[in-house]
Amino acid sequence: MLKKERHDFIMRQINLHNRVLTSDLVQLLNVSEDTIRRDLQELVDEGLLYKVHGGALSKSYHSSFDDSTVYARDSKIAIAKKATNLIKDGMVILTGGGTTILELVKQLPQGLTATFFTISPLVAVELAKYNNIEVILIGGLFSKNSQVTYGGHVITQLAEIKADLCLMGTSALHPEEGLTDTYWEINQLKKAMLACSKRTAVLCISEKLDIALRLKVCPIESISYLITELDVNDDLLANYRTKELNIL
């Protein structure tokens, strides 16, 4: 087996499981530990993964699991600022959950008149601070991980909504694979949210770009706006600029 093939194999494992063990790779690839270690080091040098004692972890692993001290808060605030420009008086807006969306909601202009549907209790509470915003919280099972409501009941209710704009955070975005996710329930949820909104804005910090996870939500064409903390002309966005996608 060629080195390049090994690297690809390792990266597939990483994207699938968020981690690999050196010992596992030794068995699976039938090479010495040293070779694996060298492979991992090279992949680290390319910035593709994160090495720890005993193996390696996916780079996106952190962002999805560690909201300890609101990871990358500055970036998220910058994104939120940009996103507020999409919101106009009279709109019907549907939002997901997550720290980025929450940041956005905190930055809405006072006096904005709009209707918000949301699956996030925290977002609902924050929205309630605005006098002229009508808030509808979509009920259902409550996810301990994502802190949003989910499940069949939520999806049924989403089907009854017609929103002008859907705002969602994301755990991964890839120019070819589009929007992807790790959990089946969240995947279904996002599909339903997309389906009931005229346009969709994806709020995505740059380190989640160019990553594809297990489950596909939608192709990139289904997204209307991509909002990152980067400058519109940043090189990292080159692959997205070709698509008919409004980049903010």
Added chain:
Amino acid sequence: MLKKERHDFIMRQINLHNRVLTSDLVQLLNVSEDTIRRDLQELVDEGLLYKVHGGALSKSYHSSFDDSTVYARDSKIAIAKKATNLIKDGMVILTGGGTTILELVKQLPQGLTATFFTISPLVAVELAKYNNIEVILIGGLFSKNSQVTYGGHVITQLAEIKADLCLMGTSALHPEEGLTDTYWEINQLKKAMLACSKRTAVLCISEKLDIALRLKVCPIESISYLITELDVNDDLLANYRTKELNIL
């Protein structure tokens, strides 16, 4: 499991529950106490949590724990403590909103296995911190005043629920007039909550006793438990002791 993963796991637990017990982590992660202690110490060195005898606490929890603005907080904590005794494993419980209920939810025993329906987003978020509690948030219009969902849609959904116990705070209780309220919508809501629960516990600080408001929710006979911060033999409760009402 890799060390880094353990650390992430611990931080997730901390963010979820605001605290972790060393003994729990030993079981959950299947490593020795020593390892857990070392992990905790390392996380302390990174400034991510506080270590205490028996486990560790979230850092943000303490700094943000000045809910001292909550009116009559001590009384509410006392009430909450009593109310937890009503809750047993396996129960299906319906809760309203309000600071007293929120306080109660914070005091539930770790490891409680139960199903909670709630109309309060904040209660839902708090409940989500317990591993063995299933949380269903009832969705609908979100009230800026009461911080709960309300309206026809909520009432329709309540009609589908069969709860063992309903926990609600109250703005007034009167020996003759029973449970009363000021707002039409909340009135309707409470009626619906009562209707779908076998028993109802009313959490009521003493200064709201003997007050009757505009709209009648139910006679005092419809209530199973009255929980105040007072001693069961307090004179203020005399008028209620005559009724067939369990006073705690």
Added chain:
DNA sequence: CGTTTTTTTGCTTGTTTGTGCAAGTTTGTC
């Protein structure tokens, strides 16, 4: 084809890291 150069791999050595055990100390509780 053979020979030289480069790359890749596995082995050896010595080092670091992670974990559990044992002994003694502190802390919380009744």
Added chain:
DNA sequence: GACAAACTTGCACAAACAAGCAAAAAAACG
């Protein structure tokens, strides 16, 4: 103030690691 649980410290052992070296494989060249 006694007892158990939780904690600290030091130590030992195994697993994982880094660096240098030599054999093997692949590539380059005439």
